[in-house]
Amino acid sequence: MKQEPPSASGSRRVRMAPDQRRAHILNAAQALFFERGWEDVTISDVLDAAGISKGGFYHHFAAKEDLLDAIVQRFTAEALTAAQAARAATSGDALARFNAFLAASSRWKAERGARMKFFTDVMLRPGNDILFARITAAANAAVMPVLIDMIAQGVDEGTFDVPDTALVGETITAMSQGRRVTLSDALRLAEGGDVDRASDILYRRLVAEGEVIDRLLGLPRGSVALSNRREYGLMLRAIVNPEP
Amino acid sequence: MKQEPPSASGSRRVRMAPDQRRAHILNAAQALFFERGWEDVTISDVLDAAGISKGGFYHHFAAKEDLLDAIVQRFTAEALTAAQAARAATSGDALARFNAFLAASSRWKAERGARMKFFTDVMLRPGNDILFARITAAANAAVMPVLIDMIAQGVDEGTFDVPDTALVGETITAMSQGRRVTLSDALRLAEGGDVDRASDILYRRLVAEGEVIDRLLGLPRGSVALSNRREYGLMLRAIVNPEP
DNA sequence: TCTAAATACCGACCGTCGGTTTGTAATGGA
DNA sequence: TCCATTACAAACCGACGGTCGGTATTTAGA
Numbered sequence: 001m002k003q004e005p006p007s008a009s010g011s012r013r014v015r016m017a018p019d020q021r022r023a024h025i026l027n028a029a030q031a032l033f034f035e036r037g038w039e040d041v042t043i044s045d046v047l048d049a050a051g052i053s054k055g056g057f058y059h060h061f062a063a064k065e066d067l068l069d070a071i072v073q074r075f076t077a078e079a080l081t082a083a084q085a086a087r088a089a090t091s092g093d094a095l096a097r098f099n100a101f102l103a104a105s106s107r108w109k110a111e112r113g114a115r116m117k118f119f120t121d122v123m124l125r126p127g128n129d130i131l132f133a134r135i136t137a138a139a140n141a142a143v144m145p146v147l148i149d150m151i152a153q154g155v156d157e158g159t160f161d162v163p164d165t166a167l168v169g170e171t172i173t174a175m176s177q178g179r180r181v182t183l184s185d186a187l188r189l190a191e192g193g194d195v196d197r198a199s200d201i202l203y204r205r206l207v208a209e210g211e212v213i214d215r216l217l218g219l220p221r222g223s224v225a226l227s228n229r230r231e232y233g234l235m236l237r238a239i240v241n242p243e244p
Numbered sequence: 245m246k247q248e249p250p251s252a253s254g255s256r257r258v259r260m261a262p263d264q265r266r267a268h269i270l271n272a273a274q275a276l277f278f279e280r281g282w283e284d285v286t287i288s289d290v291l292d293a294a295g296i297s298k299g300g301f302y303h304h305f306a307a308k309e310d311l312l313d314a315i316v317q318r319f320t321a322e323a324l325t326a327a328q329a330a331r332a333a334t335s336g337d338a339l340a341r342f343n344a345f346l347a348a349s350s351r352w353k354a355e356r357g358a359r360m361k362f363f364t365d366v367m368l369r370p371g372n373d374i375l376f377a378r379i380t381a382a383a384n385a386a387v388m389p390v391l392i393d394m395i396a397q398g399v400d401e402g403t404f405d406v407p408d409t410a411l412v413g414e415t416i417t418a419m420s421q422g423r424r425v426t427l428s429d430a431l432r433l434a435e436g437g438d439v440d441r442a443s444d445i446l447y448r449r450l451v452a453e454g455e456v457i458d459r460l461l462g463l464p465r466g467s468v469a470l471s472n473r474r475e476y477g478l479m480l481r482a483i484v485n486p487e488p
Numbered sequence: 489t490c491t492a493a494a495t496a497c498c499g500a501c502c503g504t505c506g507g508t509t510t511g512t513a514a515t516g517g518a
Numbered sequence: 519t520c521c522a523t524t525a526c527a528a529a530c531c532g533a534c535g536g537t538c539g540g541t542a543t544t545t546a547g548a
């Protein structure tokens with residue numbers, strides 16, 4: 001098949017190193033997906049946003065699904081290294097280390113939420129459920145061994161007492177997952193101006209989660225301090241009135 | 245636009261009452277979706293299976309998504325009435341009623357799994373995650389009030405002692421959700437012939453879940469008896485060698 | 489009982505989407 | 519300098535979800 005010669009004033013042909021191009025496309029795609037959801041963003045949209053042709057795109061990605069996989073992988077890798085770093089930075093007995101780990105985790109999530117509006121964009125929009133589910137599922141699965149290992153060490157140490165290490169780890173993660181709904185409500189409240197009430201709702205949820213974890217780990221009430229609402233409070237404010 | 249006269253030996257024109265037709269289409273669609281997943285089943289497939297034309301289909305359903313909604317709704321309604329019935333059939337103190345409720349629940353799930361291969365078809369196939377997620381999410385959300393109400397009654401009665409009623413309810417549901425993975429493993433084992441080991445794995449999981457719920461409800465270990473492995477054992481066998 | 493409105497249904501057609509193919513300009517090593 | 523490889527462009531394709539004009543059957547009103 002013959003092909004028209006490229007129109008003289010046609011698009012510029014910009015060459016990039018494969019890694020750079022991939023990252024470039026990925027960034028554009030991620031922003032679009034977070035904003036409008038997986039299904040509502042077409043390959044053409046990504047093409048326009050990234051300033052590349054279809055052929056160029058499919059030279060770097062095999063399918064639309066590959067974009068999702070890559071985004072998920074990026075998040076997973078980040079979450080895992082952050083979790084490992086957080087864990088390595090802990091000291092003291094199992095409970096102290098566990099608390100420090102949880103604090104670092106929520107600090108990470110909160111700052112991430114404030115900086116890139118991950119939570120607002122991904123969580124609030126309906127239709128982004130699939131996206132959110134895949135990302136968190138993968139990230140949680142990656143981080144799970146770290147969590148379970150911490151619990152196991154606590155058991156060995158005699159600080160924790162659990163029915164089943166793996167199940168308790170999964171339960172903690174699964175329960176924390178539900179925080180998304182509370183966070184979503186709080187965000188709506190905060191955007192409506194009622195930041196204090198929003199913080200309060202979040203705080204109560206965190207306290208309750210802490211008490212549940214106490215029980216799961218066989219600890220006296222109040223041992224696990226998940227109640228670092230400061231971080232989430234800061235995040236709420238950062239989202240409500242964003243700063244450069 | 246002129247249209248060809250319908251070919252003489254063309255498709256028969258069968259008229260049905262709207263409700264019947266809807267249900268008919270829905271059944272065909274559900275079977276296909278459970279078998280091959282949401283994305284891999286086209287409207288045309290449903291058309292062929294249901295023996296209806298495109299125009300006929302879109303006379304009863306506004307979009308493909310409507311099929312999902314309808315299926316989800318059907319399941320939700322079934323689950324809710326079953327849960328309410330199970331709850332109404334209980335007696336005794338809160339713990340006894342709770343145990344009876346759990347037993348009825350798993351009996352319902354197990355028999356359902358055995359009868360219509362819901363679990364095998366929907367859960368094992370990769371790609372059916374979306375389908376499974378939407379169905380269980382809706383069903384759980386519908387049943388949640390029943391669960392929470394039972395817990396609240398136990399608290400009022402003084403039998404239970406929980407940090408936060410709603411959170412505990414959600415946690416129990418979320419944890420039970422994870423059983424899907426264990427069930428999936430067990431199913432694979434059972435289909436490989438090792439039914440005993442499969443039952444055993446399931447049993448251990450159920451015992452652990454029971455102990456977790458004990459703690460969540462502030463009960464002594466062994467209070468909650470989730471360990472009715474008989475039901476699941478029967479289900480496993482029913483799936484492995486199905487009977488007419 | 490005749491007729492007209494309502495409605496269940498048909499199937500060709502359409503726009504869009506994800507993905508493929510064919511062709512070309514830039515790059516770098518020999 | 520040549521040429522193989524790479525990075526990209528753009529025309530193209532089949533399939534999909536959905537629409538639309540039209541037809542057959544039932545139902546309601548007189």
